[in-house]
Amino acid sequence: MAAAARAAWGAGAAAAALLRPVDAEWLRGELPVARLGGGLRGILEFACGIPERAHHYLVRDMAVVSEPRRAVELGTVAVRAAWSAGRPDLQREALRQVRAVHPDGDPDLAELLPVLRNWWSCYDRPGAAAPATLDLSHGTVGRLGAAAWELLPPVPLAQAWGIEGGLLDVLHVQAAQLRRRHELTALALVLSQTAVLDLAAGRWEAAGTAAAEGLRLAGEVGADHVATQCRASLAALAAARGDGRTVGELTARVLEVSVPRGVRVLSAAAYWYRGRAALFAGRPQDALADLLCLAEPGHEAAHPTSALFAAADTVEAAVQAGGTDAAGPRAAMVAEWARRTGAPWARTAAHRLQALVAGGPAAEDSFRAALDTAGAAGCPFEYARTRLLYGEWLRRARRRADARHELAAAAEVFDRLGAEPLRARALRERALTERPAPARGGGPPTAAGLTAQELRVARLAADGLTNREIGAQLLISPRTVGHHLASVYPKLGITSRAELARIDFAGDLRLKAAGD
Structure with a gap:
């Protein structure tokens, strides 16, 4: 049964592979099955189940698999699972296990271990420097490209440290190898990571192609989290392109999977891209409602890496x-x-x-x-x-x-x-x-062009009232106040509340009164 599970995983039948180790454990217990299956139970849980449970299986199985290389592979996936769940405590536990592995005569592993330890240790110690020895643009590319996909770092972390330059080459090598071996589940995972890199580099057509293929393969093999990651990348594209309906549909599907299973990095992506779509559509208050969740302790979408990347959108929406x-x-x-x-x-x-x-x-x-x-x-x-x-x-x-x-x-x-x-x-x-600039000596601009309600909101905001205080005075919700301000700013040629102070609201009221 353990051997059948490994074959099913390799053939792209993740759901079938997940059942066989469970059945086998009834016959021989967990540890013998883990040894025979090469720790597959945790890998399957990482691809389809609950990250915290995947971490448990992976750390446990590191101690029973026969090959040091396989132990390192399981350990690095355990770190990734803890990172996905937003659990730094579990991440540290897995790191301790990885550091304890000895290469035992495997020269390739002996060469890779310092790289991997350096890479992961920088996340274990808050004040640690960037993983400088992980030079993904030189010799390490070849070594990682020839290794198992489990050893590759999560793409967002490589991006965060600014050392993703050669990672796309590694992923292309991995994808070609996995295609030749028809390892469809692992191929879908690599494609989902490739899409993230292509998005950042402005290769949006390639990103869409990789995410769409990864989504199709993940759906065929039952790799739920891979499919969810691909949907998140497609939502990012839709947000930037102004397709709010698609963003809503895709992020809803993401949250259906990620929230019950505690995959916070994916839940964070859904909130981030919903916030981005609102920001780009000129609804900064709605954007803030989603973006602020990424750094809110205990929230279902709280994740430090995602909050870091989304900070630029959060600040722009806040301003x-x-x-x-x-x-x-x-x-x-x-x-x-x-x-x-x-x-x-x-x-x-x-x-x-x-x-x-x-x-x-x-x-x-x-x-x-x-x-x-x-x-x-x-x-x-x-x-x-x-x-x-x-x-x-x-x-x-x-x-x-x-x-x-x-x-x-x-x-x-x-x-x-x-x-x-x-x-x-x-x-x-x-x-x-292209319009003629107003005369410099003619005094401050007026608020002509605003609706009556927009004018009321703008005057109160210029007086220093918060959205909640404005809403209480005008008997509208704070969110509605935000909507009005989002319409006011472009009409007045400004981008922030602070600039309202230079608008001549009194003069505009006199004009309106005369017109009435």
Whole structure:
């Protein structure tokens, strides 16, 4: 039965493979079956079940499998399972087991073990430096590419440290090998990871293809978590492209699987991409409602890696909605990570968020630093977002020619990627630069163009009232207040509550009274 389970897994029948070890344990007990099955029970649980339970099986089975290499493979998957569940305590337990394995005459394993220990240890010790010896762009690529998929690091962690450069090559090698061996479940897992890298690098068509194939294979073999990861990647694409309906459908499917099983990294992805879709659609208050959950202790979607990546969206949504209390801590978190790792994405994001939080004349230096960071252009979508925000700042500073340059460049990238909401926003902003600038000596702009309710909300917000206080005065919900402010900002050519102070609401009221 144990041998049949291994064959079923290799043939892509995960559901059938999961049943056989359970039946076999009734005959011989857990440990003999673990030895004969090579620890497959935990691998199956990792692919289809509950991560915390997968961690239990994997750590247990490390001690009974006969080969040190297999013990290391099980241990690294145990670390990944704990990370997926958002359980640093279980992650540390698995790391202790991995560190204790000896290569026992296996030269390849002896060469890989220091790399793997260094890689995982940086997550075990909060103050540890980046895994510098894990150079995924040189010799390690070949060694990892020839090893089992279980030894590969989770893609989001490699991205967080800014050392994912050679990981895509490793995954392509793995995919080719798994195709030749017809190991469909493992192939689906590798494709799901490939889609994440392609998304970040702006290869959206390739990302969609990999995620769609991974989803199809995972559905055929019954690898639920792999299918869920692929749905999350497709939701990320839909959010950037403005397809809110698809985002809603896909994230609902993700949460159906991830929440009951405690796969917090996938639940976090669903909340993140729902928040992104709302942000790009001009609903910052709705975006915040989802994005803030990623750092809320005990929440079903709380996950530190996801919260780190989503911080840029969270800060932008907070600034647009006037919730500066949420913006500062997230910006500081990214800045600290950038100092610790030097990752290009983090350094770029830290400068961009500093510009958003600080505002005023000092913002330009931060925007320029974000655009000039080495490697920043390697993530074209995020680079274009920085240019969009910088262009909006330049337009508000009445530097129309400079603004047009940044906004046109951003719109071109969004158009190439198919990011329609941000392309439309960049073009709207660029069109505003074509209008004659108001005379500098003519006083502050008025609030002409607002509806009566928008005007009431804007005046109260300019007086310093919170969304809740405004809602109490006007007998509407705080969320409705946020919706009104999200409409007010583009009409007034501003992006934050702080800028409302320069609007001449009194003058506008006089105009409205005269017209009535």
